[in-house]
Amino acid sequence: MxxxxxxxxxxxxxxxxxxxxxxxxxxxxxxxxxxxxxxxxxxxxxxxxxxxxxxxxLNNQDVLDELQRLRQFHNEELPACRNSQCQNKALSVHTHKHLYHAFGYSGDRQRYRCKSCQSTFVDKWSGANHKRHFQENLLGLLFMGYSVREICRKLTINPKTFYDHIEHIASRCRRKLAMMDARWMNHAEHYELASHYVALQPKSNNGTYWTATGDAKSGYILCQHVNYSGQEEPTGDCDHSAFQSPARFVTREHRAEANRSTAAHVTTLRDKIDQQYQTILARGNVEDPMGNLTYFNYPSKGAVIRPPYTSYAHFLHVLDLCKNECHLTLYLPQDPMLRSSALSVCLPRIQNKTIDLLYVDEFGDWDNDQPIDKIDIVHMGWWRDRWAMTQTNQAAKGICYLAGHQNKPKYWLRRASINKTIFYQQRFQLLFDGFINEPRRKLRPGGILPVLDIFRAWHNLCYQDKLGITAAQNLGLTNHPMTLQELLS
Ligand SMILES: [Zn+2]
Ligand SMILES: [Zn+2]
Known part of the structure; x- marks a missing residue:
């Protein structure tokens, strides 16, 4: 060759x-x-x-295109330069203060000017919310699990109005989140993050995966992305080629590759990890979870992005939020797509020794405080990954140290965890089960995306743990839980 x-x-x-x-x-x-x-x-x-x-x-330009899409979505409706020729485009005032001047008011809303291209824009959501009371009711009903149809009937609105309100609420939430995220990222001395992904609509087989990364200890979610673009058309070749552009779309000709599910009952941590390696190896491309789909239904509009492109862009986005000089610890579930994308994007950090990257897995009801007597080192999977495992009674935990300069199994077995991020995603899918799985939404993931942002705001700022403390409070970003009313103000 x-x-x-x-x-x-x-x-x-x-x-x-x-x-x-x-x-x-x-x-x-x-x-x-x-x-x-x-x-x-x-x-x-x-x-x-x-x-x-x-x-x-990978097609590098397509990864950047995907990053641009994620950024735009993450910052949707946030005050930012809109000039497509400007280097500040889509960088929000909340996260990039130094790029803008405050520039008077438009009514009760703040106006800004871009230092680079001098264009001006208004912070649409800085004024008072005259629909707050109505939106509070709507959100209350949504969180109680009422269907869109029931909510529309109770509030005597039509579905179009319902979705318009959801978009408005999501925009206000993004604005609150952007300010809080920046407060955290700019004042932290180091970052300890946990990432995880799941099928956005587990019963739909529509190839959309939802990746979230948050603080491993408090569970504050920093960002989340879905490999689905409602605004684009899936063009390009059915077979992926990194030498052609566009390369990042799953085309409508794509067919499910797997002929059987590899899921099986497991009774030990080792079995569980081994099972996961088999699931991974059953994929045509080990770094693309779509290879495990036995059915695939293309969403009725928009485009599915090849999951690795979203994953690489996700970590580029996360790293962009972290200060370069601060140490980053990143916990992942056992999955080569996340591993490769985090590892590749963190290459400068690996060279500077400012990162620890690990797989973490648990079995049974593991408690990080229980004593660790014995650690087994086992090489597993096609990659011969080096896992450190420990067990007490029915519970077990394993870590696989992927990159960094602190390969200390006992330390990481006590500390590493992705549970908070998993809990966040499970809670969303439980709370919004009816909404996610409504028959007419199965092939329309787009309607869920603004609700994800609303949920992230609620989870970070309003939801209280057993001690009555929110994730934002645990990070020292606020000193009291936010009420729905405050969230919508
Ligand atoms: Zn500009
Ligand atoms: Zn090599």
């Missing part, structure tokens, strides 16, 4: 390199280090000449 070129870098971003940490080619993108072919889409496009690993290739 002749050696070809790697996909072109995009504005200095090159994510294609060997992802085996112990390999001499780790993090290096010189073409001669790899065998690259794209004549046969069924064979690996790139093989490392040192270690034989074959990380899937």
């Amino acid at each position: 002749a050696s070809g070129n790697l996909p072109k870098d995009a504005h200095g971003l090159q994510l294609n390199f060997c992802k085996t940490l112990a390999c001499d080619n780790f993090g290096l993108s010189d073409a001669h280090r790899y065998v690259v072919q794209h004549a046969n889409p069924k064979r690996p496009a790139m093989v490392c000449r040192e270690c034989g690993a074959f990380p899937p290739l």
